[in-house]
Amino acid sequence: MREIIIGIVCMVVIAVASSLILDAVDYSSKTTYTSKNNTVRL
Amino acid sequence: MKSLLNIRWLKSINVVLLLMVLSLIPLSAVSENVYAQQNVDQTLKASPEKGAVPGGVSGTSSDSQFWRQIRKGATGTVSIPDQKAGILVQSEGDLWRAVRNGPVSKYGAWSMLGIFVLLLLFFTIRGRIRISAGISSEKITRFTSIERIGHWLLASSFIILAISGLNILYGRYIFPDIIMSKAMFASMSAYLKIAHNYVAFSFMFGLALVFIVWVRHNFPSWRDIPWILQGGGLFSDKLHPHAKKFNAGQKLIFWLTILGGVSLSVSGWSLLFPYTTSFFSDTFALLNTLFGLGLPENLTTIQEQQFASIWHGAMGLFLTIIIIAHIYIGSIGMQGAFSAVGSGQVDLNWAKEHHDLWVEEVLEKQEKLKETPTPGPAE
Numbered sequence: 001m002r003e004i005i006i007g008i009v010c011m012v013v014i015a016v017a018s019s020l021i022l023d024a025v026d027y028s029s030k031t032t033y034t035s036k037n038n039t040v041r042l
Numbered sequence: 043m044k045s046l047l048n049i050r051w052l053k054s055i056n057v058v059l060l061l062m063v064l065s066l067i068p069l070s071a072v073s074e075n076v077y078a079q080q081n082v083d084q085t086l087k088a089s090p091e092k093g094a095v096p097g098g099v100s101g102t103s104s105d106s107q108f109w110r111q112i113r114k115g116a117t118g119t120v121s122i123p124d125q126k127a128g129i130l131v132q133s134e135g136d137l138w139r140a141v142r143n144g145p146v147s148k149y150g151a152w153s154m155l156g157i158f159v160l161l162l163l164f165f166t167i168r169g170r171i172r173i174s175a176g177i178s179s180e181k182i183t184r185f186t187s188i189e190r191i192g193h194w195l196l197a198s199s200f201i202i203l204a205i206s207g208l209n210i211l212y213g214r215y216i217f218p219d220i221i222m223s224k225a226m227f228a229s230m231s232a233y234l235k236i237a238h239n240y241v242a243f244s245f246m247f248g249l250a251l252v253f254i255v256w257v258r259h260n261f262p263s264w265r266d267i268p269w270i271l272q273g274g275g276l277f278s279d280k281l282h283p284h285a286k287k288f289n290a291g292q293k294l295i296f297w298l299t300i301l302g303g304v305s306l307s308v309s310g311w312s313l314l315f316p317y318t319t320s321f322f323s324d325t326f327a328l329l330n331t332l333f334g335l336g337l338p339e340n341l342t343t344i345q346e347q348q349f350a351s352i353w354h355g356a357m358g359l360f361l362t363i364i365i366i367a368h369i370y371i372g373s374i375g376m377q378g379a380f381s382a383v384g385s386g387q388v389d390l391n392w393a394k395e396h397h398d399l400w401v402e403e404v405l406e407k408q409e410k411l412k413e414t415p416t417p418g419p420a421e
Contacts, residue, residue: 003193007191007194007195008198010247015243015244017243018244019240
């Protein structure tokens, strides 16, 4: 049963860590994206 | 006599008038034709090419032609970096909405209801699959700690993703004004959406961990064929087809989870980071190369998002249905199955009935370890 709790705790920890990392990313550095069909994307 | 003459005179006038009227009919017809011809000539002369409006009164462009092209997704040019803003009306959006709110939602709901009915029917007829030889006094280690942590990391993530995902697809039909107020539903949906976005990364970690620890046991083998032909022994207490650590049914669940999970992760990534991927264009290009399907390869950014949304929803529903069946057989459906991922220790008789070849392997290893002489202290 200990592993069930560890698994759930891992799930919460990874989710929180992901949110902190993604919120810290500076998205303004990448404003455009060019695909192979030459569409410039935000 | 005089009146008689008057009558004849009147008659002659009538005849003349009649002749005059009759003579005018062809004349008027001719004149109408000429007039019409003149109109056509004038219109043709005044009409510019490509359906533009003649006359120059309301401009020379045809509004209907103009809006028809806009409606079909004609792309203009814009001076801002976001070039997709050059499309005013994206017609594929209609199709996306129709497919998402139509077949995907409809058949998804029916399939989920169907799996519950099927499992209820199976439980009613077959009952709980019990250990035929009865509970043994011995236990055998089925899964190690890391295997179980991987399983529960993946399972707990999937449950949250499934609940929050189902809320995105069906919540608006169930909760507002029936179970809770619109405001409460909006708040709940917002938090569930945030959870969905970030728990997705836990799911990806769990998927990777489960793949690493279990993939070597899940490659298909010839022993899977008799297991499938005997229905995995699910329909009889006396039938126990041979199986190693994972039987054919578990291998199927494993690969569906891994491949479906990767597919969900990739399409979810497209939705998390919109307009930055071209997964569907690339996939369609690969499929065209392999099978010559003629799928569209130059998808617009919006189309990429729409394909990702539809695929993510459909694949999520499919996996949810598969996992409902998995949860059933791993809990109330089979005696002794849950402890495999619970405590990690399973009843020896259960193990012999469902994974006899694996039990033999484990016992052989234990015997070899016992036979190996332990090195004594150095003299």
